Amino acid sequence: MGLRRAGRIGLRVLGGVFVLWAAATLTFFGLRLIPGDPAQAILGGPGSQASAEALAAVRAEYGLDQSIWAQYGLYFSRLLGGDLGSSYSLRTPVSEVIGAQIGGTLLLAVLALAVAWAIALGLAVWSTRGGRVAGVVGSGLEIVAAAVPHFWLATVLVLIFSTTLRWLPAVSTQGPEGLVLPVLTLALPLAGFLGQVMRESVLDALDAPFVLSARARGEGESGVRWRHVLRHGALPGIALSGWAFGWLISGAVVVETIFARPGLGRTLLNAVQLRDVPLVIGVVLVVALGYVIMTVLTDAVSRVADPRLAVREREQERVS
Amino acid sequence: MSGGDETTGVGEVLVRVEGLRVGFGGGRSGFGARSRASERGPAVVDGVSFEVRAGRSLAIVGESGSGKSVTARALVGLVGPGSWVTADALEVDGISMLGASAAAWRRVRGGRIGLVVQDALVSLDPLRPIGREIADALRLHTTLSEAGRRARVEELLESVGMPEPRSRMRQRSGELSGGLRQRALIASALAASPALLIADEPTTALDSTVQAQILGLFETIKARGTGLLFISHDLAVVSRIADDVLVMRGGRVVEAGTVEAVLGDPRSSYTKALLRAVPAGVARGVSLVARGGSRVARGGSPVARGGSSGVDIPSESRPASASPTPARPTSASEGMSTPLLPGSGEARVTSASEGMSTPLLPGSGEAWVLEVAGVSKTFGGLGGRKAVDGVSLGVRAGTTVGLVGESGSGKTTVARIVLGLTAPDEGSVRLGGEAWVPGRERDRRARRASLGAVYQDALSSFDPRLTVQQILSDALRGQGSVEGLLEEVGLEARVASARPLQLSGGQRQRVSIARALAPQPSVIVLDEPVSALDVSIQAQILDLLDALQRERGVAYLFISHDLGVVQHMSDELAVMKDGRIVEQGPAASVFAAPSHAYTRALLAAAPVLRTREGGALAW
Numbered sequence: 001m002g003l004r005r006a007g008r009i010g011l012r013v014l015g016g017v018f019v020l021w022a023a024a025t026l027t028f029f030g031l032r033l034i035p036g037d038p039a040q041a042i043l044g045g046p047g048s049q050a051s052a053e054a055l056a057a058v059r060a061e062y063g064l065d066q067s068i069w070a071q072y073g074l075y076f077s078r079l080l081g082g083d084l085g086s087s088y089s090l091r092t093p094v095s096e097v098i099g100a101q102i103g104g105t106l107l108l109a110v111l112a113l114a115v116a117w118a119i120a121l122g123l124a125v126w127s128t129r130g131g132r133v134a135g136v137v138g139s140g141l142e143i144v145a146a147a148v149p150h151f152w153l154a155t156v157l158v159l160i161f162s163t164t165l166r167w168l169p170a171v172s173t174q175g176p177e178g179l180v181l182p183v184l185t186l187a188l189p190l191a192g193f194l195g196q197v198m199r200e201s202v203l204d205a206l207d208a209p210f211v212l213s214a215r216a217r218g219e220g221e222s223g224v225r226w227r228h229v230l231r232h233g234a235l236p237g238i239a240l241s242g243w244a245f246g247w248l249i250s251g252a253v254v255v256e257t258i259f260a261r262p263g264l265g266r267t268l269l270n271a272v273q274l275r276d277v278p279l280v281i282g283v284v285l286v287v288a289l290g291y292v293i294m295t296v297l298t299d300a301v302s303r304v305a306d307p308r309l310a311v312r313e314r315e316q317e318r319v320s
Numbered sequence: 321m322s323g324g325d326e327t328t329g330v331g332e333v334l335v336r337v338e339g340l341r342v343g344f345g346g347g348r349s350g351f352g353a354r355s356r357a358s359e360r361g362p363a364v365v366d367g368v369s370f371e372v373r374a375g376r377s378l379a380i381v382g383e384s385g386s387g388k389s390v391t392a393r394a395l396v397g398l399v400g401p402g403s404w405v406t407a408d409a410l411e412v413d414g415i416s417m418l419g420a421s422a423a424a425w426r427r428v429r430g431g432r433i434g435l436v437v438q439d440a441l442v443s444l445d446p447l448r449p450i451g452r453e454i455a456d457a458l459r460l461h462t463t464l465s466e467a468g469r470r471a472r473v474e475e476l477l478e479s480v481g482m483p484e485p486r487s488r489m490r491q492r493s494g495e496l497s498g499g500l501r502q503r504a505l506i507a508s509a510l511a512a513s514p515a516l517l518i519a520d521e522p523t524t525a526l527d528s529t530v531q532a533q534i535l536g537l538f539e540t541i542k543a544r545g546t547g548l549l550f551i552s553h554d555l556a557v558v559s560r561i562a563d564d565v566l567v568m569r570g571g572r573v574v575e576a577g578t579v580e581a582v583l584g585d586p587r588s589s590y591t592k593a594l595l596r597a598v599p600a601g602v603a604r605g606v607s608l609v610a611r612g613g614s615r616v617a618r619g620g621s622p623v624a625r626g627g628s629s630g631v632d633i634p635s636e637s638r639p640a641s642a643s644p645t646p647a648r649p650t651s652a653s654e655g656m657s658t659p660l661l662p663g664s665g666e667a668r669v670t671s672a673s674e675g676m677s678t679p680l681l682p683g684s685g686e687a688w689v690l691e692v693a694g695v696s697k698t699f700g701g702l703g704g705r706k707a708v709d710g711v712s713l714g715v716r717a718g719t720t721v722g723l724v725g726e727s728g729s730g731k732t733t734v735a736r737i738v739l740g741l742t743a744p745d746e747g748s749v750r751l752g753g754e755a756w757v758p759g760r761e762r763d764r765r766a767r768r769a770s771l772g773a774v775y776q777d778a779l780s781s782f783d784p785r786l787t788v789q790q791i792l793s794d795a796l797r798g799q800g801s802v803e804g805l806l807e808e809v810g811l812e813a814r815v816a817s818a819r820p821l822q823l824s825g826g827q828r829q830r831v832s833i834a835r836a837l838a839p840q841p842s843v844i845v846l847d848e849p850v851s852a853l854d855v856s857i858q859a860q861i862l863d864l865l866d867a868l869q870r871e872r873g874v875a876y877l878f879i880s881h882d883l884g885v886v887q888h889m890s891d892e893l894a895v896m897k898d899g900r901i902v903e904q905g906p907a908a909s910v911f912a913a914p915s916h917a918y919t920r921a922l923l924a925a926a927p928v929l930r931t932r933e934g935g936a937l938a939w
Contacts, residue, residue, distance in 0.1 A: 209443040215398055216437060217457040217508060218430035220422075227456070231447050308446055308494050 012299075016292035023288035024079065027281045028072060034275060039064055041275040042088040062088075075281075084285070085278035089271065094282035097267060102286065105256070105263035109248040111179065112186035116244070117237060119187065120194035124202045124233055125225055139199065145192030150254040154185040158258075171260045182255045189251075190244055197236040205232035231305070238302050242295035249287050334516045334547045335395055335433070336371040339408035342390050342399055360404055365391050366571040369408075372516055377538075377548035379562035379579070381555065381594070383854035384825075387571040388551045389438060392518050395549070396435050397425040413515070431461040434509030436519040438551075440502035440526070444493035450504040451477075451489030454511050461512035476507040480537055498727070499530035506537065516547040523557055527726035527881060532925035535561055553854060555598055556884070556927035559583050567591050583929070597859035598929055600884025604891065604907070605866060608859035688753065689842045689875045690715040690771075695737050695747030695757075696899075697730075707733045708744070709899035715843055715892075718873040722890030722907060724880060724922070730899040731879050735847045738877065739773055740764050752842055772836030772874075776848035778828035782820040788831050789816040795838035808871075809834040810864055826857035830864065837868065843875045850885060862889060883926040887911055895919045 039058040043050040050058075059065040063074055078085060084094035120142075127138020161181060162170035168180050205211060206229055214224055252265035264283055271279040303309050342365040365387040372378050382388040393399050394410070397417065410417050412428050420428075429435070434457075437443050444453050454476060455469040464472060470489075477485035480503040493501050502522060509517060519538065523531040538561055542548050552558050558565060558579070565582040567575040567590065575588045586592045597608050697708040708730045715721045725731045736742040738749055740757050749757035752770055775781050782791055792802045803813045809830040820828055829849060836844050846865070850858040862885065868874060880886050886893065887907060894904040895918065903916040914920045 209437055209439050210445040212398065213435075213437050213443040213505065213508070214445070214453075214456065216396055216429050216435035217511075218426045218428075218460040219456060220426055223456075223460075227448070228445050306447060307492055 012296055016296065019292055020285060020288050023284050024076075024281055025072075027284045028075065028277070029068075031272075031275065031277050031280060032068065038062075038088070038275055038277060075278075079285075084282040087271070087276050087279040089274040089276045089279070094278050097279060098264065098282055098286055101262060101264050101267045104261060105249065105252050105265060108179070108182055108186065108252055108255070108261070108263065109245060111183045112190065112248050112251075113241065113244060115183055115187035116190035116194055117241075119191035120198050120237065121230070121233060123191070123195045124198040125230065128199060128202050128206060129221070129225070139196070142192045142195040142199070145188050146196065147192070148189050150185055150189065150251050151258060153188060154181070154255060154258045157181050157185060178259075178261075182259045182261060185255050185258075186248055186251045190248065194237050194240060194244070197240060198233045201236050202229055202233035205229045208232075235302070235306050238298055238305055240298075242291070242298040245294040246287070246291045249290070331376070332374045333371050333411075334374055334413065335549070336409055336411040336414075337391075337395070337407060338369045338410075339406075340368040340391065340394060340410065341366055341406045342387070342394050343404055344400075345402045345404060364571050365394065368566075368568070368571075368573055370566055370573075370576065372547045372549050374515060374547045375542060375545045376563045377542050377550055377561055378564045378566060379550040379552055379558040380566045380568055381552060381558055382568035383553055383594075383856060385570070386568040388568050389520050391568070392435070392520050392549060392551050395518060396429045396433050398429070398435070426460070430457045430509070430514065431512050432514050432516065434512075434514040434517045436502075436505055436509045436517065436522050438520040438524075440505050440522065441493075441498055443505050444501060444508070446492060446494050449490050449492055450496070450508075454489070454504065454508040457508055457511035472511070473507075476511055477504070480504075480507045480510070481533065482507070497530075498526050499533065502526060502530075502534055503537070506534075506541075510541070510546075514546070516549060517541060518549040518551070520551040521553070522550075524552075524554070528883065528927070529726065529921060529925040531557070531927065535927070554927065555583065555595060555855070556600065556929045559929050560927055567594070594855060595929070597855040598884065599859065599862060599888035600926070600928065602888050604888065605870075607863045607866070608888070609856075609863050687717040688714045689717045689751070690738065690877065691750040691753075692734070692738060693748050693750070695734070695744040695749065697733055697737060697742060697744050706899050708737065710747070711896070711899070711901050712747075713894050713901065713904065715875045715877055717842065717875055718869065719891040720869065720876040720878050720889050721892045721894060722878045722880065722886035723894050723896060724883060724886045725896030726881055726922075728898075729896040731896050732847055733899075734896070735773075735845050735877070735879055738845055739771065769839035770842045772839070772841035772844035774829070774832050774836050774844060774846045774849045776851050778825070778832040779820055781832060782828075784820055787817055787819055788823075791820075791831065792816070792834055792838060795835045797839065799840070800838070805834045805838060808837070808868070810860070824857075825853050826860060829853065829857075829861055833861075833864065833868070837872070837874070840872075841874060843877060845877045845879070847879045848881070849878075851880065851882065858885070865889065883922060895922065 037055070039055045039062070040050060042058050042062065043054060056065075063071055066074070075085070084098075086093045087097055090097055123138050123141065127134045158170045158181065161168045169178050170181075171178075206224075211224055211228055214228055219227070249265065252263060253269050254265070255261070256263040256265040257269055264287065268280065268283045270276075271283065341363045343363040344361050364385075368387070368391055370378060370380075380388040380391060390399060394405050395412075397405075397420070399405055407418060412432055417424070417428065444450055451470070451473050454473045455466075458464050458469045458472055462469075473489055474485045477489060482488050482500060482503050488496070488500070488504075493504065496504065506517075506519075506522070509519075522538070523534050526534060535557065538548060538550070542561075548561070550558065550561055562579045565575075565577065565579050566573055567582060567588070569590050575582055575586065575591050582591060583595065586595060593609075599608055602608060691714045693712050694710050695708055695712075696706065696710055698706045711730070711734055713721060713723070723731050723734065733742060737744045737757060740749075740759075740761065743758060748755065751767065754767075756764065756767070756771075786794075788806075789802055792805055796802065796805065802816055806813055806815060811827060811830050811834070815823070815827065815831070820831070823831065833844075833849075849865070850861050853861060865876065866889070869876065876889070878886060878889050890907040892905065893907040893910045894901045895910070895916065896902070897918045903910060903914065903919045910919065911923070914923055
C-alpha cells in the first residue's frame with residue numbers, strides 16, 4: 001500500500017529531525033554546565049589575561065550577555081538558515097572546519113565497518129564449521145574483542161606492530177599504511193560485537209529445515225554456507241550497522257587522538273576542551289545526521305535483504 | 321548427466337534396507353562427533369527392514385518418536401550430527417551405501433533420491449527465490465546451462481501444478497501459500513529426476529483441499545514410475561496413497577504388509593489402536609480410546625489411563641480392553657465416496673431433536689450461553705481485507721458447536737472476537753444472555769471466569785517459569801484444589817510440580833484444559849485444540865473433552881480445520897469460508913447432506929480411511 005509506505009517514510013524523517021534537534025539542544029545546554037566563562041574561552045582560554053572591556057565586547061558580539069533562552073533562540077534561528085556559526089577558537093566558519101575534517105573520519109569509519117564485517121562473518125562461519133573447540137575459541141575471541149577498550153587496544157597494537165616489529169607507523173601518516181592500525185583498533189571490538197550476533201543466526205540457520213532441504217538436494221558443506229547460511233548470518237549485522245556507525249564515530253575521538261590523525265573526533269575533543277560551543281554543536285549535528293542516515297539506510301537494506309520483514313509488519317498490523 | 325537418464329524399470333528395487341539401526345551418540349552430540357561403539361546412545365531406529373520399488377509407494381506410519389523420520393533421513397545419509405547408523409544392508413540402486421563417502425552421498429541426494437523434508441512452510445530458504453532453490457538441484461546433478469536450468473525449472477513447476485510458473489519462480493517462499501510452497505519443495509526434490517522420492521509428512525501442515533491436491537500430485541508422480549516413500553501419521557492419507565505400509569513404534573516395525581492387509585485386517589494391537597483413534601466417522605460421544613461399544617465413562621475416571629499414569633507415552637494408546645468388537649457401522653457405508661455418516665445408534669441425538677431448520681441463530685427462549693450476532697472485522701483500514709463478514713452463531717448450554725474452515729477463513733478471528741481480544745467493527749456477542757462484546761474490558765473482567773479458552777499451541781500459552789501448580793492455582797483463585805483439577809483432566813498429582821517444558825504435548829494440552837476449566841466456565845473456546853497432537857493422544861484429548869462436557873455441562877465452541885475431528889465432536893456445525901459462514905446446522909445433517917458447494921468440496925477433499933477398492937474399512 002503506497003499510502004502506508006509514504007506514512008512510514010514520513011514518520012522516519014520526522015524522527016530523524018527530532019533526533020537532530022534533540023542532539024543540538026542537549027549539546028547546547030550541556031556545554032553551559034561546564035564551569036568557566038565562554039567569553040574567556042573565546043579570548044584564548046583561561047590562561048589569557050583578557051581585560052574586562054575585551055570580555056564585555058566579546059559578550060556583546062556573541063550575544064553572551066543575553067539570557068540563555070535568547071541565546072538558544074538566536075542560535076537556532078541561524079541554524080535553520082543553514083548557518084552553523086563560526087568557531088570561537090579557530091575563528092573560521094564551523095562548516096569549513098567540518099568540511100576539512102570529515103573526509104578522514106568517514107574513511108576511517110567506513111573502512112573499520114567493512115573490516116569488522118569481514119572479520120565477524122568469517123569468524124562466525126569458521127567457528128560454527130569446525131568442532132566444538134573452534135566454537136569455543138570463536139566465541140571466546142569475540143567476547144575478548146568486544147570487551148577491549150580502544151585506547152588499550154591501540155597501545156597494544158602500536159607496541160607490537162610499530163615499536164617491536166616496526167612494520168607500521170605509530171603516528172598516522174598520509175599513506176595507506178598509516179590507516180592500518182587506526183582501522184584495526186576500531187574494527188576489532190566491533191567485530192567482536194557483530195560476531196556474537198552473527199554466530200547466533202548462523203547457528204540458527206544451520207539448524208533450519210531449509211538447510212536440511214538444501215543438503216537433501218545434494219548441496220555440500222560450502223554450498224550450504226555460501227548460498228544459505230551466510231545471508232542469514234549477515235541479517236542481524238545489517239540491522240546493527242546503523243548503531244555501529246555511531247559507535248565508530250565516538251571511537252574515532254579516541255583513535256584519532258592516539259594516532260594523531262586529523263578528523264572530526266579530534267576536532268570535537270579539542271572543541272570541547274576549549275568550550276568552542278558552535279564547533280561542538282556543529283560536529284554533534286553532523287555526527288547525528290550521519291547516524292540518522294545510516295539508520296534509515298540499514299533499515300532499507302534490511303528490508304531488501306529480508307523480504308519477510310515487510311510481511312511481518314503487515315501481520316503485526318493485523319494483530320493490533 | 322541427469323540421474324533420470326538412467327533407465328529404471330517398474331518394479332525394480334530402488335532402495336533396500338535390512339536391519340537398520342540408528343541412534344544418537346551418548347552424551348552431548350557435537351558437530352562431527354565420531355562415536356565409538358562403546359559411547360553409543362540407545363537406538364531410536366532398531367532393526368528396520370524394507371525395500372522400495374520403482375512405481376510403488378511404501379508408507380511408514382507412526383507417531384512422534386517412532387523413528388519414522390530418522391529412518392527416512394538415514395536413506396540419504398542425513399540423520400544429523402552425533403548420530404550413528406548401522407545396517408546389515410543399506411543399498412541404493414543395488415550399491416551399498418554403508419561407509420560411503422560424503423561425495424557419494426551427495427550424488428545420491430537429489431540425484432537418485434529426492435527428499436521432501438517435513439514442514440513445507442519453512443523448508444525453502446526464505447531469502448532466495450524458489451526458482452533458485454529448485455535450480456540448485458539441477459546445478460548439482462546435471463550439466464545444464466543456466467538458461468537450460470531456468471527452462472527446466474519452469475517445466476518442473478508446471479508439472480507440479482504451480483500456476484504461472486514463470487513469475488512464481490522469482491518469488492520467495494514467504495510470498496507463496498502453504499500449498500504452493502509444498503509444490504515448490506516437491507519440484508526441488510524432483511528436479512534431477514530421482515528414481516525415489518521420499519516425502520516426510522508432506523500434507524500435514526496443509527488445508528484439506530490443498531492436501532487432496534498434493535496427494536493427487538503424488539499419485540501422478542508415482543504413475544510416472546518414480547518410487548515413493550511416504551512418512552505419515554495420518555492413516556487416512558496413507559490409505560489413499562500407499563501400496564505397502566510399515567507401522568513403526570519406538571523404533572521398531574510393528575506391522576508390515578500391503579495397505580489392504582495392514583489397514584483392513586490389522587494384526588497388532590497397536591495398529592488397531594491407531595485405527596480406532598481416527599475420529600472421522602465415529603459417532604458423537606463414543607470414546608475413541610476405549611472404543612468397543614462403550615461411551616466415555618461418565619464419572620470417576622474420565623479417560624482410559626492405561627492403568628499406570630497420566631503420562632502420554634504411547635502405551636497409553638493401547639486399548640484398555642482388548643476386545644476387537646467393531647464399534648462403527650462402517651460396513652453400512654461401504655463403497656461410498658463420503659463415508660462420514662454418523663454412526664446411527666450411539667449418536668447423541670441432541671441435534672436431531674432440536675429443530676433442523678435454523679438451529680444456530682439465537683432465537684427465543686433457549687438456553688444460549690453464547691450468542692454471536694452479525695460480527696464483522698476488517699483488517700488494514702479502508703480497503704483492507706474483511707477477515708470476518710457478518711458471522712452469527714449461537715452455542716447452547718452443554719453442547720458443542722463446531723466451526724470448521726481452512727486457513728484464512730477467519731475462524732480464529734471469530735474466536736478472538738468471542739474472547740473479547742479483538743473488537744469487531746460491527747455486530748455483538750452476548751455471553752450468558754448479557755452483553756459481552758462490544759464493551760469495556762474493565763466491565764468484562766469480572767465475567768471472564770465464565771469463558772474459557774484452549775489454544776493449539778499449549779506451550780506458548782503458559783509462562784514457562786511457572787509450575788503446573790502455580791498455573792492452575794492462579795486460574796482457580798482459591799476455588800477448588802489443583803489435585804482435583806488434575807485428576808479431572810486425567811493427570812497424576814505429581815505433574816503439579818513440573819514446568820510446561822517438561823511435559824509431553826498431550827500433558828500440556830490437558831493442563832491447558834484444566835486451566836480453562838478452573839474458574840467453572842459455561843463456555844470454552846477451543847481453537848485447534850488437538851491439531852498439534854499425535855492421533856492416539858488426540859483421541860485421548862477428544863475423549864477427555866467429551867467426558868468433561870458430560871460431567872460439567874460446559875459448552876464448547878470447537879474450532880478446527882479437521883473435518884473428522886469436528887464431526888466427531890460437534891452437535892452443531894458452522895462452515896466458514898472467506899470470513900462468512902456458508903453453511904450451518906446440526907452436524908449430522910450437514911455431514912449427511914451438505915447443501916453448500918464449498919462444504920461438499922471440503923467433504924470430498926477430506927482424506928477418508930479406506931482401502932483402494934473404495935470400500936471403507938471394517939475390522
